[in-house]
Amino acid sequence: MTESFTIAPVIDVAQVTQDSRPSEREVVFDIHDLTVSYGRVTAISGVDLQIHRNVITAIIGPSGCGKSTFIRCLNRMNDLVPGARIEGQILYQGSDLYASGVDPVEIRRRIGMVFQKANPFPKSIYDNVAWGPRVLGMRKELDERVEKALRSAALWDEVKDRLKKNALSLSGGQQQRLCIARAIAVEPEVLLLDEPASALDPIATSAIEDLMHQLKREYTLVIVTHNMQQAARVADLTAFFSLEVDETRRSGVLVEYDATSKIFTNPSDKRTEDYVTGRFG
Amino acid sequence: MSRYRRRRVMNRAMEVLATVAALVAVAALAVVVISVARRGAGAVSWDFFTKPQALFGQPGGGIANALVGTALLVLLATAMALPVGVLTAIYLTEFAPRRLAVPIQVVIDVLAGLPTIVIGIFVYALLVIGHTQSGYAGAFALAVIMLPLIARATQEVLLLVPGTLREASLALGVRRWRTVVGVILPSSVGGILTGTVLAVARAAGETAPLLFTSSIFANTVQTDVTKALPNIPVLIFTYSEQPDPALHQQAWAAALVLMAFVLVASLAAKALLARSRRKLAR
Ligand SMILES: Nc1ncnc2c1ncn2[C@@H]1O[C@H](COP(=O)(O)OP(=O)(O)O)[C@@H](O)[C@H]1O
Ligand SMILES: [Mg+2]
Numbered sequence: 076m077t078e079s080f081t082i083a084p085v086i087d088v089a090q091v092t093q094d095s096r097p098s099e100r101e102v103v104f105d106i107h108d109l110t111v112s113y114g115r116v117t118a119i120s121g122v123d124l125q126i127h128r129n130v131i132t133a134i135i136g137p138s139g140c141g142k143s144t145f146i147r148c149l150n151r152m153n154d155l156v157p158g159a160r161i162e163g164q165i166l167y168q169g170s171d172l173y174a175s176g177v178d179p180v181e182i183r184r185r186i187g188m189v190f191q192k193a194n195p196f197p198k199s200i201y202d203n204v205a206w207g208p209r210v211l212g213m214r215k216e217l218d219e220r221v222e223k224a225l226r227s228a229a230l231w232d233e234v235k236d237r238l239k240k241n242a243l244s245l246s247g248g249q250q251q252r253l254c255i256a257r258a259i260a261v262e263p264e265v266l267l268l269d270e271p272a273s274a275l276d277p278i279a280t281s282a283i284e285d286l287m288h289q290l291k292r293e294y295t296l297v298i299v300t301h302n303m304q305q306a307a308r309v310a311d312l313t314a315f316f317s318l319e320v321d322e323t324r325r326s327g328v329l330v331e332y333d334a335t336s337k338i339f340t341n342p343s344d345k346r347t348e349d350y351v352t353g354r355f356g
Numbered sequence: 357m358s359r360y361r362r363r364r365v366m367n368r369a370m371e372v373l374a375t376v377a378a379l380v381a382v383a384a385l386a387v388v389v390i391s392v393a394r395r396g397a398g399a400v401s402w403d404f405f406t407k408p409q410a411l412f413g414q415p416g417g418g419i420a421n422a423l424v425g426t427a428l429l430v431l432l433a434t435a436m437a438l439p440v441g442v443l444t445a446i447y448l449t450e451f452a453p454r455r456l457a458v459p460i461q462v463v464i465d466v467l468a469g470l471p472t473i474v475i476g477i478f479v480y481a482l483l484v485i486g487h488t489q490s491g492y493a494g495a496f497a498l499a500v501i502m503l504p505l506i507a508r509a510t511q512e513v514l515l516l517v518p519g520t521l522r523e524a525s526l527a528l529g530v531r532r533w534r535t536v537v538g539v540i541l542p543s544s545v546g547g548i549l550t551g552t553v554l555a556v557a558r559a560a561g562e563t564a565p566l567l568f569t570s571s572i573f574a575n576t577v578q579t580d581v582t583k584a585l586p587n588i589p590v591l592i593f594t595y596s597e598q599p600d601p602a603l604h605q606q607a608w609a610a611a612l613v614l615m616a617f618v619l620v621a622s623l624a625a626k627a628l629l630a631r632s633r634r635k636l637a638r
Contacts, residue, residue, distance in 0.1 A: 184529020194520040
């Protein structure tokens with residue numbers, strides 16, 4: 076067993092979110108001692124973390140430290156990876172996400188995900204957004220639903236005249252916003268974003284960041300990014316993961332979790348400071 | 357320096373060798389096509405396609421009944437092999453755990469390598485002994501030949517579908533089978549059709565299994581699949597054994613028709629595949 080020195084931070088969420096009504100301080104994910112391994116490789120170990128409602132939580136850290144692994148545990152996408160083993164506990168709104176009898180498919184419907192590389196279906200723009208609701212039995216007022224999702228993803232004005240066009244004809248940034256629209260069309264409660272802007276140019280990136288501020292009102296957002304400026308711009312809370320190496324093995328650990336401004340201006344851990352000041356990876 | 361030269365010469369030699377080999381393959385095909393055409397083209401006429409076989413000893417006649425029979429046999433065989441082949445491929449690529457996928461894959465590979473005469477005897481023992489020869493039995497034998505071809509072709513296109521599309525659908529909370537039907541299959545139809553067309557081309561010319569299951573001489577068009585159906589390969593086989601040179605010519609002509617069909621089918625399959633590749637790559 077590796078020594079993990081995770082710091083369980085006591086954060087006053089009310090202080091970091093400007094318009095916090097009481098309900099918004101709710102804990103959505105309560106994660107205890109999460110350890111994930113692929114076969115014999117441990118990706119992350121001993122992660123303790125709480126994620127709050129209507130707050131943007133950013134996960135930062137060097138590549139390979141287990142950011143994707145962590146976020147994919149939150150909607151049970153790792154179940155699809157053969158050989159992935161998850162230990163510890165994740166409570167989602169108070170109940171164990173990995174309890175037997177929990178249907179991972181239902182979990183994924185309630186907790187949406189956007190991936191690093193935009194992955195629209197080779198269908199029309201309309202069908203990309205409409206397909207999920209259609210399959211999941213939300214067929215009523217489909218046109219309105221599609222429009223609403225596209226508006227929420229700040230894409231409506233750009234595509235309203237060509238909804239029947241193939242989604243693959245859109246630019247990279249538009250495709251990624253379409254993927255966000257597709258994810259929110261099925262009305263998830265949480266949106267997980269794994270480096271959603273890493274393949275985009277600065278203009279498209281800033282469109283996505285603006286969008287996140289909009290979405291925060293309705294959703295709980297968790298965003299993985301390797302771009303520290305991005306975390307600083309969008310996130311209320313930031314968790315810094317790092318690779319912990321000892322003689323025999325290496326695995327990702329949570330080093331520090333705090334208000335974004337604190338992480339970037341006055342971190343408590345030396346490793347965080349090295350990372351955010353660019354002295355490391 | 358000399359080593360560099362040697363490599364260059366070697367490279368050149370291999371290139372020439374490969375080109376020659378390709379030319380030999382093309383030449384072999386050309387020889388076959390030309391010799392079949394030379395011997396058979398004279399018998400090809402409108403009547404040849406529209407008239408049924410003449411009674412033995414009588415002049416004239418065509419291959420209409422054999423064409424209809426072959427079409428029926430292949431259609432029926434496709435109806436059996438296509439769903440099973442596609443479902444097998446879907447199971448293998450999308451659902452099967454490794455310990456099941458490996459043995460099933462081996463079975464399919466063995467099936468693909470089975471001599472068709474063995475399949476013929478097997479179906480003969482299963483469906484013909486104790487009953488009669490029938491279109492069903494013939495189609496079943498052809499389906500056994502087509503099944504591994506369709507399954508393999510389908511597997512190949514399914515593996516071309518990027519994993520990120522599967523993830524996108526599953527992350528919406530869509531079940532796996534729904535993902536397969538709604539996202540994966542639509543992007544693979546082209547490839548599946550291509551594989552099917554090639555399997556049809558292959559099955560249309562198979563003789564051995566039909567000799568056991570559906571070999572009959574008839575001078576009328578028959579469509580009752582519970583009885584043996586006249587068909588092109590068996591017609592070619594029987595005519596070529598007759599002493600009458602007119603029948604020989606008809607056998608060559610029928611072979612020409614079969615070859616033309618295979619050629620057209622292969623070209624169509626290639627076009628289909630190119631189209632579906634483009635669609636996936638975009
Ligand atoms: N599907 C997988 N199978 C095996 N190892 C994996 C898999 N996914 C990730 N890993 C390993 O887990 C570690 C963490 O990876 P990842 O979560 O992708 O990190 P990050 O997103 O921070 O770059 C890496 O060492 C990586 O090689
Ligand atoms: Mg990652």
